Amino acid sequence: MIPRAVRWLMLLLWSCTALGFAQSGELRFSLHHEPKTFNPLQAEEDSSDTIVYLTAGVLTRVNRQSQALEPALATSWKITDAGRTITFDLRPNVYFSDGTPFTAGDVAYTMRQLMDPALYSPIADQFRTGNGTVVTRELSPHRISITFSAPLVGLDRLFDQVAIMSEHSPHKEMAVLGPFYVADHKPGAYVLLQRNPNYWKKDAAGHQLPYLEYVRLDIQSNRDAEALRLRRGEIHLINELDSEYYDRLASMAPGTLHDAGPGFDTEQMWFNQVPAAPLPTYKLAWFRSTAFRRAISEAINRADMCRVIYNQHAQPAIGPVSPANHFWFNAALQAHPYDPQSALRRLQQDGFRQQGGKLVDRDGHAVEFSLLTNAEKKSRVQMAAMIQQDLDKIGIKINLVTLDFPSLIERITQTFNYEAVLLGLVNVDLDPNAQMNVWLSSGENHQWNPKQAAPATPWEAEIDKLMRTQASALDPQKRKAAFDRVQQIVWDQEPFIYLVHKNALSAISESVVGAQPVVFRPQTYWNIDTLRLKSGAGGH
């Protein structure tokens, strides 16, 4: 016979355990490098970005699943003055993690900090369109307008990246409005985030979010060790998995793996078209020929790359925009077909011919070039080896050169002493504005021929014009039409030969409840405030 008091105690304990499911536990995953800063306005690398996402409060938030913009600290907003001014209505009764109240003054302070040239904030560049200053007007404690010197397209979406800082808190940037705050940091070992008791968001039932008590970010650069720790249950998720690790984990922990489909990033090769490059004139002539680039593209078997290297966790790339980018992808385009015969026909029309199994140009030069890639990235070296074999079939010889990343970057940005290169581009923003530096002929990242005084070709001039059109038009459809045309020109001219879009692969322990992996960064923990751990899965 159990005494009544003990029975009540047992019931209480059971209830606590059941409720503990809602607000408890420590989610653990890895950062691959030490975060360089805790100042959210200065974050520019992966580890700092992760901490910003988990701790920062923002005025507007792009829903990583629907890709739509949603209210966050701002309940509503209005863009006026032809795209120069945005007025936010702020959420009332919101407090920073240290209890300091959140007001329009904090937004004004954040904008002053952000636009301060002495801070060198990488986020600020997107707000710098004209020469004038940014003017903030506090219309009330919970209403503020921000005016820029020139119109900004997609202005409201840009605030997804601006972490609001406290003007009056003695803790400065460590006082946050996001779901967690930094509770402990041991350099080289871990960053411990604790639940923000003042976080403004509640779930549908009115419970305070986030559900998790702690997030522990272990600093672990070794990907093998990270995968092994996931297998052992020491960490709960891996945000970006290579296909190789995905397949290995598939046989050991199949329930943990998620393939969200093609991601936003691209892998591409390009030829050096810089007029001043230290290359023979005849090679520059090949690289500048559209027919030559198109032929190379047609001779590459992208489907084989997806199957052999990525084990079908990739898709042949069509252009700079992945099909995962629902709005901006030009659906009228198709992937370039693998057709070596068509490639040979194109080359013959351009004056090339086959001689003893080798391809030679009209002056008798054997077609041979070096293809550079970074040694650290195994999948790129493998892709280059496959291209080498594919092009060998049409008589082109490739010398594959693997270099350490800094040496490679120096060659493609400083000395231009290279012939062709295979690299990837990480796309963290859905909007084409983020790619202005790539597509404008004057851009530093216009890799095949950067920093041109005037466009070298008519099609580059047209891209310049279209990119400026989309950057200044406020009508989304007009912008879309302009960027669709850019994608079409890139497809026709192939200054970049796009190879594959890798799928967004992730691993999430079965003990994590509420995870909905997506392709948009941060793929696995974008809804961190509603993630939970099953009982006993993560004690602290």
Place this chain on the structure above:
Amino acid sequence: MKIARRFAWFLIAATLLVCLNAGFLAPAHYATQFREAPNAPPSRAHWLGTDALGRDLFSRTLYGTRVSLLLAPAAALLSTLLAGLIGGAAGYLGGIWERLAMAVTDLVLSLPWLFLLITVRALLPLDVSPMTSIAVTFLLLGCLGWAASARVLCAGARSLRQAEFVLQARVSGMHGFRLFAVHVLPNLKPVLYAQFWISVPVFILSEANLGVLGLGVAEPMPSWGGLMRELETMWSPMAEAWKLAPLLLLVMVVGSLQLLISREEIPV
């Protein structure tokens, strides 16, 4: 010990013989990609299975062994010659020459050779063939690896400088390079041999280290280092034991070479 040394000779000779005949023995060219069978287990068509790109691992191991096993001794020969010249001359001449040569040796020893090698390699022209790239890699290894041996040879030459037979030769009127070539160098031969045999496995392992970093021999040419890079993501060695073949071969060859360096050949 004698039997073990004979067995080591046999292993090295057999490995050399097999890899020199790679062109006849390999069932496929080392670069041919059988894209329908990537990461295949051993079969009649592919005795050691295939790599991630479907290339026959047995063929690649044969060709890779040839590269590592022929070029590492070449690099060791170069570095031993340099060491003999610099260290031997420094020990023989003594005085300021010895101090100067040893200062240079210390400087070379203190250099982070891996970074130096990566930097020098990054400066090379890009349009070199894989064979040239291999030769350059081992040439660099040879040119950078003389310093440790030079110290040993300097000590050996210093002790010979005061030897009675050298003094007698001097008294007889023999000086300079002739004395060095006729009396000093032949007596340094055991030390030179020992340094050569010690350097061979060092260079094999150096190339393997570079290969694991992806900076050794250029694709698609195989080498032991490049083949062992495949093992990076191997979680369960027993499930894919055949992939350990290049590693076992490396251990076997380096172990055999160490066994051949008998104690009496190493100067104390």
